[in-house]
Amino acid sequence: MLEAREVGLSFGQDTALVGASLAVREGESVAIKGPSGSGKSSLLHCLAGILRPSSGSVWFRGRRIDDLPDEESSELRRTAFGFVLQFGDLVPELTLVENVSLPLVFGGIRRREAEAQALNLLDTLSIADLARRRPAEVSGGQMQRTAIARALVHKPAVVFADEPTGALDSESAERVLVLLIDAVKRHGSSLVVVTHDSEVAASADRIVEVRDGMIGSATDG
Numbered sequence: 001m002l003e004a005r006e007v008g009l010s011f012g013q014d015t016a017l018v019g020a021s022l023a024v025r026e027g028e029s030v031a032i033k034g035p036s037g038s039g040k041s042s043l044l045h046c047l048a049g050i051l052r053p054s055s056g057s058v059w060f061r062g063r064r065i066d067d068l069p070d071e072e073s074s075e076l077r078r079t080a081f082g083f084v085l086q087f088g089d090l091v092p093e094l095t096l097v098e099n100v101s102l103p104l105v106f107g108g109i110r111r112r113e114a115e116a117q118a119l120n121l122l123d124t125l126s127i128a129d130l131a132r133r134r135p136a137e138v139s140g141g142q143m144q145r146t147a148i149a150r151a152l153v154h155k156p157a158v159v160f161a162d163e164p165t166g167a168l169d170s171e172s173a174e175r176v177l178v179l180l181i182d183a184v185k186r187h188g189s190s191l192v193v194v195t196h197d198s199e200v201a202a203s204a205d206r207i208v209e210v211r212d213g214m215i216g217s218a219t220d221g
């Protein structure tokens with residue numbers, strides 16, 4: 001459904017990816033593991049159309065997406081993809097339900113309808129009672145649940161999550177990531193998650209190891 005074919009990526013003299021190939025199936029969750037600087041984020045950014053590969057190609061549902069004009073690429077990200085690139089990047093002035101409804105509002109859905117759908121999702125993540133609070137008025141874990149809801153509300157085909165729990169202690173980090181994996185699965189979306197945490201990676205359907213910009217062994221999660 002989403003596929004990187006022989007993707008290479010260089011930043012000047014630095015090589016981030018070398019012939020990296022990865023295919024993600026419909027509804028599948030894939031954890032990307034590997035040492036610091038190995039190319040995990042680069043791979044995620046290429047798959048998501050945020051970075052253009054220097055060589056190779058990226059395909060989504062049979063269509064090549066790495067060479068789309070910027071406008072079409074942004075449109076694809078807005079409609080088909082959801083992002084949890086960093087927890088805590090909620091809009092501070094907006095309530096939790098307003099934050100979650102943003103992807104729908106940007107997609108042209110009326111505010112009232114968007115908020116109803118957002119509230120529904122907050123409910124499945126057990127924080128509907130906090131919907132009218134602002135991010136500063138809830139805990140870190142509750143902000144993270146809100147970020148998960150926001151990534152899922154427009155029913156994206158793929159959710160991308162890059163080290164979403166870096167700022168948390170390992171126990172909370174693990175809880176949040178498992179919650180993310182479950183929530184994505186319930187929605188039928190695919191998930192590509194970058195994590196250092198082996199236990200979290202084990203909750204994914206598949207683990208992909210990146211080393212020196214190359215994809216190594218893949219195992220079942």
Ligand SMILES: Nc1ncnc2c1ncn2[C@@H]1O[C@H](COP(=O)(O)OP(=O)(O)OP(=O)(O)O)[C@@H](O)[C@H]1O
Nearest residue numbers: 011014015016034035036037038039040041042043
């Ligand atoms: N904007 C950039 N400019 C120059 N080099 C970069 C840039 N981004 C990444 N790199 C290089 O590409 C390589 C892969 O980086 P990447 O961020 O993909 O690794 P990572 O596995 O996600 O690392 P970490 O776990 O530390 O976040 C590294 O050697 C890094 O120095």
